[in-house]
Amino acid sequence: xxxxTGRRRFFTRALAGISALSLAGCDKLSQSESxxxxxxxxxxxxxxxxxxxxxxxxxxxxxxxxxxxxxRSNGTSMPNSVDYQVLVETGFADWALEVSGLVAxxxxxxxxxxxxxxSRTQITRHDCVEGWSAIGKWKGVRLHEVLSRVQPSENARYxxxxxxxxxxxxxxxxxxxxxxxxxxxxxxxxxxxxLNGETLPVKNGAPIxxxxxxxxxxxxxxxxxxxxxxxxxxxxxxxxxxxxxxxxYEWYAGI
Amino acid sequence: xxxxxxxxxxxxYRHTIPIRIMHWTNVICFTVLLMSxxxxxxxxxxxxxxxxxxxxxxxxxxxKAAKLQTGELIGKTNILGVxxxxxxxxxxxxxSNGELISRGFPSWATIxxxxxxxxARHWHFFFAWLFVINGFCYLTxxxxxxxxxxxxxxxxxxxxxxxxxxxxxLHFRHATGEEAKRYxxxxxxxxxxxxxxxxxxxxxxxxxxxxxMDSLIPGWVDLFGGRQTARTIHFIVAWLxxxxxxxxxxxxxxxxxxxxxRSMITxxxxxxTNQPIKKDNEKAxxxxx
Numbered sequence: 001x002x003x004x005t006g007r008r009r010f011f012t013r014a015l016a017g018i019s020a021l022s023l024a025g026c027d028k029l030s031q032s033e034s035x036x037x038x039x040x041x042x043x044x045x046x047x048x049x050x051x052x053x054x055x056x057x058x059x060x061x062x063x064x065x066x067x068x069x070x071x072r073s074n075g076t077s078m079p080n081s082v083d084y085q086v087l088v089e090t091g092f093a094d095w096a097l098e099v100s101g102l103v104a105x106x107x108x109x110x111x112x113x114x115x116x117x118x119s120r121t122q123i124t125r126h127d128c129v130e131g132w133s134a135i136g137k138w139k140g141v142r143l144h145e146v147l148s149r150v151q152p153s154e155n156a157r158y159x160x161x162x163x164x165x166x167x168x169x170x171x172x173x174x175x176x177x178x179x180x181x182x183x184x185x186x187x188x189x190x191x192x193x194x195l196n197g198e199t200l201p202v203k204n205g206a207p208i209x210x211x212x213x214x215x216x217x218x219x220x221x222x223x224x225x226x227x228x229x230x231x232x233x234x235x236x237x238x239x240x241x242x243x244x245x246x247x248x249y250e251w252y253a254g255i
Numbered sequence: 256x257x258x259x260x261x262x263x264x265x266x267x268y269r270h271t272i273p274i275r276i277m278h279w280t281n282v283i284c285f286t287v288l289l290m291s292x293x294x295x296x297x298x299x300x301x302x303x304x305x306x307x308x309x310x311x312x313x314x315x316x317x318x319k320a321a322k323l324q325t326g327e328l329i330g331k332t333n334i335l336g337v338x339x340x341x342x343x344x345x346x347x348x349x350x351s352n353g354e355l356i357s358r359g360f361p362s363w364a365t366i367x368x369x370x371x372x373x374x375a376r377h378w379h380f381f382f383a384w385l386f387v388i389n390g391f392c393y394l395t396x397x398x399x400x401x402x403x404x405x406x407x408x409x410x411x412x413x414x415x416x417x418x419x420x421x422x423x424x425l426h427f428r429h430a431t432g433e434e435a436k437r438y439x440x441x442x443x444x445x446x447x448x449x450x451x452x453x454x455x456x457x458x459x460x461x462x463x464x465x466x467x468m469d470s471l472i473p474g475w476v477d478l479f480g481g482r483q484t485a486r487t488i489h490f491i492v493a494w495l496x497x498x499x500x501x502x503x504x505x506x507x508x509x510x511x512x513x514x515x516x517r518s519m520i521t522x523x524x525x526x527x528t529n530q531p532i533k534k535d536n537e538k539a540x541x542x543x544x
Contacts, residue, residue, distance in 0.1 A: 042381035068309030131299035254467030
């Protein structure tokens with residue numbers, strides 16, 4: 001009996017000790033590079049599983065009745081950049097989208113030229129990584145249309161979107177994002193210039209923003225200035241393929 | 256003393272090694288999933304209903320902080336329009352420096368402790384994979400070895416004794432002898448509900464929040480009321496699982512803490528027998544797989 005009581009006491013103490021230590025331990029582990037690398041295998045598992053299941057699946061499209069009364073602006077609502085503010089004042093008349101990098105025919109597209117290309121309209125849900133969502137109606141040109149005009153090279157693997165909004169107070173560290181060719185050529189992947197039937201407002205990313213509907217909100221780059229096709233994004237900014245990715249978020253944001 | 260014990264009790268082999276390993280894997284996964292989930296929830300500490308968060312419907316739950324005119328921060332919990340002051344726990348709680356800050360669930364309940372959405376997501380999705388794989392192994396094993404059919408499915412006599420079992424539980428009367436070797440009917444119903452309803456539902460509602468998973472069969476999420484309702488169900492089911500774990504742990508404690516824990520570590524479970532057991536050896540051997 002005393003043997004059992006001793007074991008019991010040991011066990012109770014061990015349990016209390018373990019729970020206190022493990023909480024502190026989890027925070028220590030979060031700081032460890034090798035452990036976060038292990039944790040991020042979850043991301044590659046998800047990405048590979050998703051790609052295995054379906055490459056071309058279509059995001060749900062909604063009816064007008066489902067649209068959110070106003071589409072929330074998150075992150076930057078007015079880029080802290082004089083150059084951008086001049087573009088706003090002139091109605092983006094001097095804005096042109098440069099598409100370059102690993103392409104046969106680098107080109108610049110004015111807003112009018114983009115709007116003249118075949119368009120697609122879709123009512124989709126925007127899922128923020130934070131947990132909220134909003135439904136809006138987007139009209140834009142399929143990224144595929146634009147890419148087919150610049151003819152990506154065989155070795156182009158990612159499309160990088162360079163944006164106008166600096167993320168630091170001093171005007172540096174511009175927002176950027178990247179997606180792979182699979183998503184770039186998806187039917188619902190748009191360079192959107194209209195939201196809810198009106199010209200895309202500045203707070204939502206004027207003159208164009210990306211819609212890549214099977215991923216989270218931070219992939220939907222706003223204020224796109226330049227598109228670059230690359231075989232690797234390791235040399236760009238923090239090397240993780242996006243502003244939020246550089247701070248630790250997943251590059252694949254399908255979850 | 257030793258002979259008196261053996262006369263009144265016997266050690267049976269209750270849980271096989273795979274079950275024990277999967278049980279403790281599940282304990283770790285569920286703990287991490289819950290706590291990292293609360294950190295993720297803190298990034299948007301509100302629960303909505305419908306296809307999106309912006310549909311003119313008020314949230315059914317909201318945790319927030321408000322500043323009083325005195326400059327003092329208070330934590331508020333709003334459930335279905337009724338507001339509670341929950342300063343110190345929900346809405347506003349202390350950070351590691353002891354300062355009261357605005358956050359949904361307090362740092363002692365989240366992984367990681369500080370508000371850190373990116374890291375909480377890494378924890379959550381890694382352990383979600385482990386949890387799903389573990390659950391899949393458990394189901395395969397339990398059906399193949401007939402653990403489900405033999406030990407978990409209720410029998411006709413179980414169902415007939417359901418009221419008796421409720422009374423026994425309310426009076427904290429537990430089974431002894433032969434009866435203690437099997438699960439009682441409420442226990443079976445609890446385990447079956449968790450294994451076949453709550454856990455699949457919490458996983459499914461997790462998938463419903465993924466924009467990719469939603470695209471597999473467009474519109475399937477609407478069967479559950481839409482994506483934000485799915486998020487709300489995910490949260491509620493997580494707490495139902497916490498309720499199950501609380502009752503489970505309570506029963507573990509009052510029906511013999513060490514004996515129960517040992518049975519989930521070494522597999523051996525001591526059954527007290529009031530009367531001398533006939534064919535003792537045969538029965539004990541019969542329990543072994």
